[in-house]
Amino acid sequence: MSKSNAGSYTLTDNQTGQNFELPVLHGSIGPSVIDVRRLYAETDHFTYDPGYTSTGSCESKLTYIDGDEGILLHRGYRIEDLAENSDFLEVAYLLLYGELPTEAEQTKFDSDITYHTMLHEQLINFYRGFRRDAHPMAIMCGVVGALSSFYHDSTDITDPHARMVAMYRMIAKMPTIAAMAYKYSIGQPFNYPQNNLSYAENFLYMMFAVPAEDYEINPVLAKAMNRIFILHADHEQNASTSTVRLAGSSGANPFACIAAGIASLWGPAHGGANEAVLQMLNEIGHKDNIPEFVKKAKDKDDPFRLMGFGHRVYKNYDPRAKVLQASCEEVLGDLGINDPLLELAVDLEKLAREDEYFVERNLYPNVDFYSGIILKAMGFPTSMFTVLFALARTVGWVAQWNEMIEDPSQKIGRPRQLYTGPAERPYVGLNKRG
Secondary structure, three states: EEEOOOOOOEOOOOOOOEEEEEEEOOOOOOOOOOOOOOHHHHHHHOOOOOHOOOOOOOOOOOOOOOOOEEEEEEEEEEHHHHHHHHOHHHHHHHHOOOOOOOHHHHHHHHHHOOOOOOOOHHHHHHHHHOOOOOOHHHHHHHHHHHHHHHHHHHHOOOOOOHHHHHHHHHHHHHHHEEEHHHHHHHOOOOOOOOOOHHHHHHHHHHHHOOOOOOOOOOOHHHHHHHHHHHHHOOOOOOOOHHHHHHHHHHOOOOHHHHHHHHHHHHHOOOOOOHHHHHHHHHHOOOOHHHHHHHHHHHOOOOOOOOOOOOOOOOOOHHHHHHHHHHHHHHHHHHOOOHHHHHHHHHHHHHHHOOHHHHHHHOOOOOOHHHHHHHHHOOOOOOHHHHHHHHHHHHHHHHHHHHHHHHOOOOOOOOOOOOOOOOOOOOOOOOOOOO
């Protein structure tokens, strides 16, 4: 395959000698793509790309990642600038509408989201159908999927207003759903949302307040929570976002699509990574054991791996990790926690950042490493880590889903395959099989 001067690639079939021209499409930034939509019709060949590591499945204007340079942009804005200067709902507005809001637009958007935060009261009965020890992600999958039966007035995906209402509802209700899952698991009463609190503050209130006493919002924790939400809001075409788009391509209702995204996110290779970080730290046990486990991590024949280091996309430092590193120091400093596990994490991070083996391989601490430390310090159980990821990522999911619905070139997802099973063969009756 060679690139021509006409903005296309020439594909040569070595068996027939035929040449085929494949157009090249250029984005506003990043690699160009070879348009293979006509490839099968013209050549009788498919492309083969397990994991879609070299395949662009859609056109999108939301998020851009340059893994080699460690860059993450939302609608052209650096994630570092958004995390430092914006709040989560401002970033949500940006992802949904393409521009940062004016003051009036922000006020209205905040109000619209805030007044959708309550859940239908009958959903409380739905929670009671789960075991108390059910994983919060299992509860979240079920409850979000059930929303379509309570809010069926916003499931018409052909109606732009209905889509907007569905998106607002999910962004607004996800903190309530998540906090109720936690409260249910520990046997405490549910806290109803408070309209006078910010998005992050309201979530902390619903998670940790109890009726017996007043709950005071810690501004350092609220700031850290807001940053964690922003940093997880969207991350291009990852596994869960691709799942949402694939489910949505069939015309499924938005609540079902987001439930599918939550299920995909639950996997330890995706959203469960920060939970795996804490499990790894528990396995290491004590900071004196760090050298031994670092040695194990370097041994290619040893199954042990340092969780929270390196990233599938980023071959440089994860830009989100830089932001959370600062938040980590702020939270631990404010709380003054003397937790051996957190001390172990800090020492492990320091050693890995200075060790030549990890530096040469760009195995820097990623966003999951720091978020796990912060969330533990704030009092979140590890089972809630992925739930918080899903809560924040809902914004990206609904924005990606809506963009897909509005894309006239989008078709129902139907990946092809390289079949390696038996060729056609005659059926043999049971009495004739040897």
